[in-house]
Amino acid sequence: MSTSTAHKTHIKNIIVKEDRGRKNFKGIEELTQSVKAHGLIHPIVVAHDSEQEGKYLLIAGERRYRACILAGFVEIDIRLREDIDDLEMKEIELEENVKRSDLSWPEQCELLRQIDEIKRVRDPGWTNRQTAEVVNLTSGHVSYSIKLAKRFKEEPGLLKEVGHLPIRAAMQVLERKDQAAKVERLQKSGQFTASTNLRLGNCLDLIKDIPDASIDLLLTDPPYGLERLDDLIEGGSSSMTPGHKMMSKTHNLDLKTVLELLQSLAPEFKRVLKPGAHLYIFTAYQYIGDFVKALGDWFIFQPPVLHWDREKATIPGYGYNYMNRTEAIIHGHRDPRTKRLKDNQWNILVYKEVPRNERKYPTEKPIGLLKQLIEQSTMMGDTILDPFAGSASTLKAGIALQRNAIGFEINEEAWRRAQDELVNGVSKTNGK
Helix, strand or coil: CCCEEEEEEEHHHEECCCCCCCCCCCCHHHHHHHHHHHCCCCCEEEEECCCCCCCEEEEECHHHHHHHHHCCCCEEEEEEECCCCHHHHHHHHHHHHHCCCCCCHHHHHHHHHHHHHHHHHHCCCCCHHHHHHHHCCCHHHHHHHHHHHHHHHHCHHHHHHHCCCCHHHHHHHHHHHHHHHHHHHHHHCCCCCCCEEEEECCHHHHHHHCCCCCEEEEEECCCCCCHHHHHHCCCCCCCCCCCHHHCCHHHCCCHHHHHHHHHHHHHHHHHHEEEEEEEEEEECHHHHHHHHHHHCCCCEECCCCEEEECCCCCCCCCCCCCCCCEEEEEEEECCCCCCCCCCCCCCEEECCCCCHHHCCCCCCCCHHHHHHHHHHHCCCCCEEEECCCCCCHHHHHHHHCCCEEEEEECCHHHHHHHHHHHHHCCCCCCCC
């Protein structure tokens, strides 16, 4: 058992080794001012340097030591630990530092790893739970922290990539990488292929066959409830573009019917989505509030709304109005809101609309736009659901990104056309 004594020494007698766990000394300026005003309240902890007589190795209190230097101190208060070995010195350093609130999470992870490693040298039967008890943290937190630190030690590039992020965001980045690597391994071994399943029928009925908490993303483009679209329904116009010549009664509903449909689907959407999963729903700009209200009791919606910039006016200008060229996309979460987006991105998504003479469905969305949304909210191997599949663009985008995709379509002609494309692998990849 080592003993300790307190006294002063010249500050130049203190030696700080380079292998110390703590690297960040933020807030040192404030501590320096405090030391100048009140002196050093708690002495630093040192041990004799076996290689240099009259010198001391710093064990704990490096921030205080640095603050004293900045404050211009010549002498410093020390508490000398006698008869202490290298392992015990490291234990004291790590256990003091790991409890500090101003450590970055990567530093804390590394310090916990070092503590655990030292304890296991002394006791081969040592466990993560015992390490957690030493530093007064939960065993789950300590276990994951040690796992992260070991991974950063093996792959230093990962620390540079995610070390600046909050720990939850960093964990999600690593989970995405792990999932992608797993899928890639399965693909190479022939054990994984993404699947599509486009089903014919009413979404209110078909969704009941989807298992609970089995969907990673809901991405859909329901009827908007725009009365002016009725003018495009088959037989209603002699000057329709090829895409709009496919308009039928199922392509558009009045607003009241649309909102009632969404309200009926909302509890089913929540049932099939995994906790934290995202949903994206296209809508007309003027009906954003109505759609959010219809779904708001079941999901978490937070501004801003996404805007798809089609780079082409949706309504003409008559000299009295500003021309609109955007459509809205509502973004929400199934509770709890724990799943982060892949990247920080602007809420303006710029993709040219599918040329009307190339559309296989009146309201077909560009594949590139759908891919961006899918990549933001899922990982390879995840499952996407589109209850209003139309041309099956969501399914095509999903399969291109190695996601599984399920779609419902009530219009038999549209279903047959999309099913043929999916089976034969024919799809235009508009956008990126």
